[in-house]
Amino acid sequence: DERGAEDSSLQVVEDWPVQNLELGQVSGVAVCPAGHVHVFHRGDRVWDSSSFDDENMYQQQDLGPIQTDTVVELDPSTGDLVRSWGKGIFFLPHGLAMDGDGNYWLTDVAMHQVFKFPASGDSVPLLTLGEAFQPGSDDKHFCKPTDVAVDDSTGDFFVADGYCNSRVMKFSKDGALLLQWGRPSPPGYGLSGPPPGTFRIPHSLAMVPDRGEVCVADRENGRVQCFDIREGKFTRMFREREFGGRVFAVDYNPDQGGVLHLVNGPTLVGATLPVEGFTVRFNDGEILDTWRPTARGFSQPHDVASAPDDSAVYVAEIGPNKVWKFVPANEQPNVI
Ligand SMILES: O=C(N[C@@H](O)C(=O)O)c1ccccc1
Numbered sequence: 542d543e544r545g546a547e548d549s550s551l552q553v554v555e556d557w558p559v560q561n562l563e564l565g566q567v568s569g570v571a572v573c574p575a576g577h578v579h580v581f582h583r584g585d586r587v588w589d590s591s592s593f594d595d596e597n598m599y600q601q602q603d604l605g606p607i608q609t610d611t612v613v614e615l616d617p618s619t620g621d622l623v624r625s626w627g628k629g630i631f632f633l634p635h636g637l638a639m640d641g642d643g644n645y646w647l648t649d650v651a652m653h654q655v656f657k658f659p660a661s662g663d664s665v666p667l668l669t670l671g672e673a674f675q676p677g678s679d680d681k682h683f684c685k686p687t688d689v690a691v692d693d694s695t696g697d698f699f700v701a702d703g704y705c706n707s708r709v710m711k712f713s714k715d716g717a718l719l720l721q722w723g724r725p726s727p728p729g730y731g732l733s734g735p736p737p738g739t740f741r742i743p744h745s746l747a748m749v750p751d752r753g754e755v756c757v758a759d760r761e762n763g764r765v766q767c768f769d770i771r772e773g774k775f776t777r778m779f780r781e782r783e784f785g786g787r788v789f790a791v792d793y794n795p796d797q798g799g800v801l802h803l804v805n806g807p808t809l810v811g812a813t814l815p816v817e818g819f820t821v822r823f824n825d826g827e828i829l830d831t832w833r834p835t836a837r838g839f840s841q842p843h844d845v846a847s848a849p850d851d852s853a854v855y856v857a858e859i860g861p862n863k864v865w866k867f868v869p870a871n872e873q874p875n876v877i
Pocket residue numbers: 566568588589590635859
């Protein structure tokens with residue numbers, strides 16, 4: 542068969558998860574230190590054009606929190622449900638990250654808040670930032686915060702804030718604001734795109750621990766920007782024509798000498814480039830591989846995750862409301 546020993550290109554694992562998990566819009570995916578796959582989804586809620594008014598106030602607060610478990614833990618090899626939690630807590634799930642202790646870091650765009658929950662899945666948060674349902678852009682408020690990334694060496698964490706702010710904020714492990722940077726991209730710019738340090742929806746974060754950087758999926762600018770974690774100084778950018786105009790999520794994996802996994806998004810206008818995943822070499826931005834779940838590609842991939850020493854890559858997708866698993870072609874489970 543065509544699976545050569547050297548074929549490390551990623552392929553979707555068919556029938557993973559084996560069971561239908563009845564997920565709602567799948568907004569976040571993360572891999573915990575134990576290698577389990579954790580998924581953040583919206584149950585019966587959807588984010589559509591009626592969800593917010595033009596002051597970014599959530600319009601369905603009267604519905605109360607989602608009444609099904611919004612965090613689902615899956616076995617990495619079968620996709621079987623291991624455990625779920627999060628019933629009665631969230632209104633509009635968005636970002637999910639896990640730290641080296643297996644704690645959950647989540648954002649809710651309706652509540653404009655960032656939460657840390659314990660690995661136990663207990664429903665009492667260890668940390669809550671932002672004022673419930675109150676958007677803002679000062680030190681105590683977010684506006685539809687999108688993601689979190691944790692520096693396990695210090696416990697400091699970064700928040701991508703967000704749809705209606707254009708900044709990255711750095712907090713100490715106790716939630717004290719240490720630093721923030723970023724501003725909205727100015728309208729109109731040349732072929733090289735808007736200046737570094739400006740954003741049009743910082744949508745996803747990836748820690749790059751071995752280089753002391755944090756990378757940001759600058760969604761509507763169709764690029765990834767990286768910054769040093771001490772001063773927030775711009776270090777490098779990844780922006781390839783093949784990405785098209787939107788990059789929804791980014792993940793860093795130290796294997797293969799250090800690679801980024803990223804997913805782009807459907808182009809809103811004009812020529813339709815494929816909606817797919819990219820494996821990009823961190824050192825020079827070379828696209829090493831592109832991958833998609835079907836010939837047609839994704840429809841709305843929303844988050845991507847992987848773990849060191851594990852060749853699997855997981856993608857959360859809104860629309861089909863699925864989580865996909867990809868592995869190198871030469872590691873596909875042997876189907877007899
Ligand atoms: O970006 C949007 N949604 C996704 O990213 C998401 O669902 O997280 C969105 C924007 C405007 C209106 C409706 C949805």
